[in-house]
Amino acid sequence: MAGQTTKGKGMITEEENYKTSNNPLAVESWDSYIGQEKVKERLQVKIKAAMERYEQMDAALILGQSGTGKSSIARLIADEHAVPFIDLMITPNFSISALNNILVQFDEDGGGIVFLDEIHNFSKKDQHYLYSILEDNCITYGAKHSGKRHYFVNAVTIIAATTDENLLTKALRGRFGAPYRLGAYSDKEMGQIVERMAIKMGFTPTIEECIALGQAAAGSPRQAGDLIKTARDLGSMAIEPILELAEITRDGLTVDHIAILDSIFNLGGITGLENITNHSGRAKDDIVDLEKLLVRKGFIEMTGKGRALTGRGVKALREARLKK
The missing domain is CATH 3.40.50.300 (P-loop containing nucleotide triphosphate hydrolases)
Incomplete structure (x- = not known):
């Protein structure tokens, strides 16, 4: 059977078959796979x-x-x-x-x-x-x-x-x-991915909604899918309610990203991985993965003394705190 997801004794497989029509992450063909x-x-x-x-x-x-x-x-x-x-x-x-x-x-x-x-x-x-x-x-x-x-x-x-x-x-x-x-997705591609997912979920998204949610997806089709699932739960493509419920900023920062910024800020604005781990309560491997977006967005910089919070990072942290 084409695309059959096989399960067996002792086998670790996805519980969700991404070929099902009600999953906005489903990609049925090369043509519907946007980018790359x-x-x-x-x-x-x-x-x-x-x-x-x-x-x-x-x-x-x-x-x-x-x-x-x-x-x-x-x-x-x-x-x-x-x-x-x-x-x-x-x-x-x-x-x-x-x-x-x-x-x-x-x-x-x-x-x-x-x-x-x-x-x-x-x-x-x-x-x-x-x-x-x-x-x-x-x-x-x-x-x-x-x-x-x-x-x-x-x-x-x-x-x-x-x-x-x-x-x-x-x-x-x-x-x-x-x-x-796999390279980085452009903002245009992320907007197209959001549009495809939204249409699949029965919405008729506006250009503004596709652009905003595409940017909030931060180059991750999976995160775009999470946002569209949130829209499905709300029954609306309204941008701010989606981001608020999903706890994601317009820059694509999750609560875990904010926790890293908060830790660096409270530890003097520049500190090492071990200190961030202890302060934030996040695992080292997770922090290393999460900080890639923070570096790409210009919110932190890698220096000889550790992770340094930038002016943009301070601004993003303040905006996130105001929304709490």
């Missing part, structure tokens, strides 16, 4: 060539920040091939043995496309065990199993994604070939 034109063009060439050989496309590595559409691309690849699809979120506790069990079962069920999101969470040791899957189409078990191998009977293609390629070994990156790097 170079990535789409490369993938479509690869898919077409593979299908002409009666094969599935080779393994691929997608690079991009959270919420930029990596899983949507993986689903479109599966849809194009008309094969089953598994979406796995790799957490730090996800073992390579668990993945092996899932892949063996998936192979026995007929194979298809396997999406490994946040693949960098595999340890360096576990990343080593992925080599044979990517190169030899088989699973190589560890020393406890005397190097036993399971060769796939059916086509099993790995589409991996990461928000931090530096945590992947050079050897693993090389086995995927040239990665597919």
Whole structure:
């Protein structure tokens, strides 16, 4: 079944199928996937060539920040091939043995496309065990199993994604070939994404609403989807009520972004990651991810002494406090 989301024992998959019509994040075709034109063009060439050989496309590595559409691309690849699809979120506790069990079962069920999101969470040791899957189409078990191998009977293609390629070994990156790097979305593209989602939810949005909510989405289609879901709950595309209920500023800052700005301000305007972590109560990894937007927007600067709050950052913090 095309685009089927497969679930099985011990399998971590999305509870929500993004192909359902009432989900504003759903992308049903390459044409409805707005932006990332170079990535789409490369993938479509690869898919077409593979299908002409009666094969599935080779393994691929997608690079991009959270919420930029990596899983949507993986689903479109599966849809194009008309094969089953598994979406796995790799957490730090996800073992390579668990993945092996899932892949063996998936192979026995007929194979298809396997999406490994946040693949960098595999340890360096576990990343080593992925080599044979990517190169030899088989699973190589560890020393406890005397190097036993399971060769796939059916086509099993790995589409991996990461928000931090530096945590992947050079050897693993090389086995995927040239990665597919998702770039930043323009304000125009974000406005178009908001418009598509809003229309799908039954709204007739104005240009002003699309532009404002597109900017508030801060380059993230996922955040745009959250805003449109909020509009659905309100039954209105009115900008301010949506932003207030979603707790997102016009610049796209969430309560977590504001907490980081607040911590830097209260710690003297410039401080280190450890201090921000302790003051804000947010995890280090989350702060590192969140501060990318703050740097891009010019709200903080990275200096030799730590994260420094800028004049724009102070202004954004004051505006957020006034709305509380």
